Amino acid sequence: xxxxxxxxxxxxxxxxxxxxxxxxxxxxxxxxxxxxxxxxxxxxxxxxxxxxxxxxxxxxxxxxxxxxxxxxxxxxxxxxxxxxxxxxxxxxxxxxxxxxxxxxxxxxxxxxxxxxxxxxxxxxxxxxxxxxxxxxxxxxxxxxxxxxxxxxxxxxxxxxxxxxxxxxxxxxxxxxxxxxxxxxxxxxxxxxxxxxxxxxxxxxxxxxxxxxxxxxxxxxxxxxxxxxxxxxxxxxxxxxxxxxxxxxxxxxxxxxxxxxxxxxxxxxxxxxxxxxxxxxxxxxxxxxxxxx
Amino acid sequence: xxxxxxxxxxxxxxxxxxxxxxxxxxxxxxxxxxxxxxxxxxxxxxxxxxxxxxxxxxxxxxxxxxxxxxxxxxxxxxxxxxxxxxxxxxxxxxxxxxxxxxxxxxxxxxxxxxxxxxxxxxxxxxxxxxxxxxxxxxxxxxxxxxxxxxxxxxxxxxxxxxxxxxxxxxxxxxxxxxxxxxxxxxxxxxxxxxxxxxxxxxxxxxxxxxxxxxxxxxxxxxxxxxxxxxxxxxxxxx
Numbered sequence: 001x002x003x004x005x006x007x008x009x010x011x012x013x014x015x016x017x018x019x020x021x022x023x024x025x026x027x028x029x030x031x032x033x034x035x036x037x038x039x040x041x042x043x044x045x046x047x048x049x050x051x052x053x054x055x056x057x058x059x060x061x062x063x064x065x066x067x068x069x070x071x072x073x074x075x076x077x078x079x080x081x082x083x084x085x086x087x088x089x090x091x092x093x094x095x096x097x098x099x100x101x102x103x104x105x106x107x108x109x110x111x112x113x114x115x116x117x118x119x120x121x122x123x124x125x126x127x128x129x130x131x132x133x134x135x136x137x138x139x140x141x142x143x144x145x146x147x148x149x150x151x152x153x154x155x156x157x158x159x160x161x162x163x164x165x166x167x168x169x170x171x172x173x174x175x176x177x178x179x180x181x182x183x184x185x186x187x188x189x190x191x192x193x194x195x196x197x198x199x200x201x202x203x204x205x206x207x208x209x210x211x212x213x214x215x216x217x218x219x220x221x222x223x224x225x226x227x228x229x230x231x232x233x234x235x236x237x238x239x240x241x242x243x244x245x246x247x248x249x250x251x252x253x254x255x256x257x258x259x260x261x262x263x264x265x266x267x268x269x270x271x272x273x274x275x276x277x278x279x280x281x282x283x284x285x286x287x288x289x290x291x292x
Numbered sequence: 293x294x295x296x297x298x299x300x301x302x303x304x305x306x307x308x309x310x311x312x313x314x315x316x317x318x319x320x321x322x323x324x325x326x327x328x329x330x331x332x333x334x335x336x337x338x339x340x341x342x343x344x345x346x347x348x349x350x351x352x353x354x355x356x357x358x359x360x361x362x363x364x365x366x367x368x369x370x371x372x373x374x375x376x377x378x379x380x381x382x383x384x385x386x387x388x389x390x391x392x393x394x395x396x397x398x399x400x401x402x403x404x405x406x407x408x409x410x411x412x413x414x415x416x417x418x419x420x421x422x423x424x425x426x427x428x429x430x431x432x433x434x435x436x437x438x439x440x441x442x443x444x445x446x447x448x449x450x451x452x453x454x455x456x457x458x459x460x461x462x463x464x465x466x467x468x469x470x471x472x473x474x475x476x477x478x479x480x481x482x483x484x485x486x487x488x489x490x491x492x493x494x495x496x497x498x499x500x501x502x503x504x505x506x507x508x509x510x511x512x513x514x515x516x517x518x519x520x521x522x523x524x525x526x527x528x529x530x
Contacts, residue, residue: 163397166386170394173385180343180377181442182369182398 002134007257008250009128013141015249016148017203021219021226022233022241023152024200029235030172031192032083034094039200040223041105042078044216046071046201048113051120051214060123067205068198075197079190109216117213126210144206151202152242155195159238168192225252228268232275234282244283247271293321294357295482296342296373296450301351303334303341303506310349311337313506319450319484324476326493326514327486328528329503335486336378338503339452342484343375344368356449370398374448378455382435382442384428388419391427395442412441415471433464440468444475450482457489465489469496490528494518502527 021039028036050067054060078101086093124139137145159165170178171188179185203226204219211218229248233240248268255267275283296319303312311334319325327335340346342353344365353360360368383391392412396405413420416437422430430438436456443451453472457465473496476483487493494500500517502510504527510517517523 163393166390166394167397169390170383170386174381174383176345177377177381177383178394179345179365180369180375180381181394182366182446183394184366 003257004254006128006135007253009137010141011250011253012246013137013144013249014253015246016145017207017222018226018229018249019242019245020148020152020206021200021203021222022229022245023155023238024196024203025226025230026233026235026238026241027155027192027196027199029230031168031189031196032079032094034083034091034098035227035235036078036193036196037095037098037223038078038101038105039197040204040219041102041216042074042197043071043200043204044214044219045074045105045109046197047120047204047208047214047218048109050201050205051118064202064205067201071201072194072198074201075193075195076190078197079193083193084186084189106216113216115215117215117218119213120208122209140209147202147206151199155199156238158195164191225265225268228272231282232272234279234285237282237284240282240284294354295319295321295323296356296484297352297354298338298342299352299354301338301341301353302349303337303346304349305346311506312341314351315503315507317501317508317511319482322476322480322482323499324473324483324497325485326490326497326500327484327503328490328493328500328517330527331488332505333503333527334506335503336454337506339375339377339454339484339486342452343373345375369446369448372449373452374443374446374450375452376439376443376454376456378458381439382427382430384426387424387426388430388438389423391438392419392442392445395445399446408445408447412445415444415475416441432459433461436460436464436468440472444481447479448481450484453483453485455486455488457487457492462492465492472496490524491518 025036025039028034028039046067049070050063053066054063057063082097082101083094086097122140124143126138126140128135128138159169167178167183168188168191170181171183171185172192175185204222207222208214208218225248226245229244230241232248233244248271251267251271252264255264279285297317299316301312301315302310304310315338327338329335337346341348344360344363348361355368355371355373358371363371383394386394389409392409393405396408400408413423418434419438419441422434427435427438440456456468460468469492472483475481485493485497494514494517497514500510500512500514501508502517502523509527510523
């Protein structure tokens with residue numbers, strides 16, 4: 001039981017990061033109908049900015065703010081500078097350009113900062129709290145959960161309660177109709193990328209201290225898992241990203257603990273395969289529309 | 293005063309022959325004009341070109357005397373031009389209420405927007421009963437009602453309507469056109485109504501313009517048009 005509690009709480013924190021990254025993929029998908037394969041590379045570039053600012057100032061929060069700001073900026077630049085110039089109707093150019101961007105960004109980071117793993121220190125202890133003799137979440141896990149939760153809650157409020165969010169949703173679902181209602185659709189797409197890459201940067205920033213350290217490939221595995229999460233949840237569904245993210249985080253943690261660490265990616269793949277067989281659109285795919 | 297005008301407008305797709313060919317048309321403030329013509333006459337293309345959804349090859353489009361050529365669709369809308377496109381232009385993923393609010397976002401501030409939405413619910417009673425229903429659960433008639441309400445909510449100066457009667461029962465069509473006629477009379481709204489359903493269109497409009505192969509072949513008062521069997525046979529097919 002002790003082991004279960006520990007694995008469960010570790011899985012929650014891991015799941016929150018996965019959910020946040022998957023949500024960022026969902027936001028770009030909804031805004032531009034493109035899977036942004038460069039999301040991890042852009043996020044890691046933002047983490048480097050955070051790392052540099054923290055190293056220079058000694059303040060974690062200054063680094064955090066710099067990381068989020070550079071993530072937002074990189075998202076806007078990627079959309080305005082590259083993605084916008086591609087034909088809107090074919091998905092393939094977007095994917096190829098994004099993969100090219102990954103190579104450029106990762107090579108650029110390796111040239112600029114070196115390929116080695118740089119240890120990144122978390123702002124809180126990673127030693128778990130012990131409650132009644134059972135180790136549970138560490139303070140840093142708690143911080144991760146709260147930070148990811150606050151950002152996801154904020155994004156949910158933005159999308160569902162604000163006029164801006166209403167315009168973003170309309171622009172995503174029906175661009176032409178939205179334009180006919182005076183919505184400046186191209187700004188909404190840029191804003192979607194801005195928010196998404198900022199959210200992805202936060203996810204990467206929260207993840208890196210738990211891993212080997214910062215290097216240009218630090219978020220590659222996070223991207224792969226979060227992509228699986230987004231597909232399991234249904235690429236169009238923010239709620240799906242949240243629930244599937246927590247689910248996959250727990251699954252990975254429990255399989256690692258009870259079976260072996262090497263079985264954990266297989267378990268995620270098995271879940272992905274099962275979901276695609278049973279519900280090809282993902283667990284929370286949009287329901288069928290009335291056509292009569 | 294001229295509310296909407298186009299001069300020598302030519303529109304086409306790809307390298308093909310022009311769909312709208314040197315068309316000139318003027319709508320006075322408060323006019324309700326029916327745009328008639330068989331399939332392929334260019335009605336939809338004209339409306340889409342006026343709103344900037346289809347690029348024009350040459351010619352000018354003016355709204356209230358101001359040239360629109362360089363403006364994007366959303367900027368034209370924000371200057372008072374509205375289009376209810378053919379078929380189902382409701383954002384089906386949003387609720388009825390969200391669709392309506394979306395229509396008024398650029399026009400009204402928060403409180404005024406609420407009042408404007410309530411006004412539309414009073415005008416279209418079936419929508420009031422379904423305000424929290426998702427767009428994809430609405431019937432064809434309800435969707436067309438919502439699309440019209442959403443356009444009226446923004447208080448446009450000129451409203452372009454593309455086949456509002458498409459696929460609807462005569463009773464629903466009559467109800468929609470009744471609301472349109474009443475709103476136009478009350479607010480001085482200028483309307484260009486593209487329709488295949490000539491009888492209902494001419495019952496609302498004071499003037500009718502007949503298009504054929506992208507050009508105006510007749511531009512007369514509604515009663516005159518309705519009473520001209522030769523014209524009806526030649527261009528409208530009944």
